[in-house]
Amino acid sequence: MLITIIIGIYRILACLMIASPIAINILLNGSIVMSFIYMPLLCILLSIFAIYIDKKLLDALLNIKLIKIKKINNEEQQSTNISPLY
Secondary structure (H helix, E strand, C coil), X not given: CHHHHHHXXXXXXXXXXXXXXXXXXXXXXXXXXXXXXXXXXXXXXXXXXXXXXXXXXXXXXXXHHHHHHHHHHHHHHHHHCCCCCC
């Protein structure tokens, strides 16, 4: 549950980060060159960065979850004293 909350919060912040250059361009009344070249390029670069961070965040959270599962399995195995079949 906590993992889905963390991922949701990150993705909302990433969307705001990606949309911020467009909002800044509207507020500052940027030139045509800035509107058609720089802002879309900046949004694409921010999107790539957000996707990269999202992948790393998911990998880290998955590793934490797997470590907890392995720890629980080891405790259960030690408590039952049953050897695995493999």
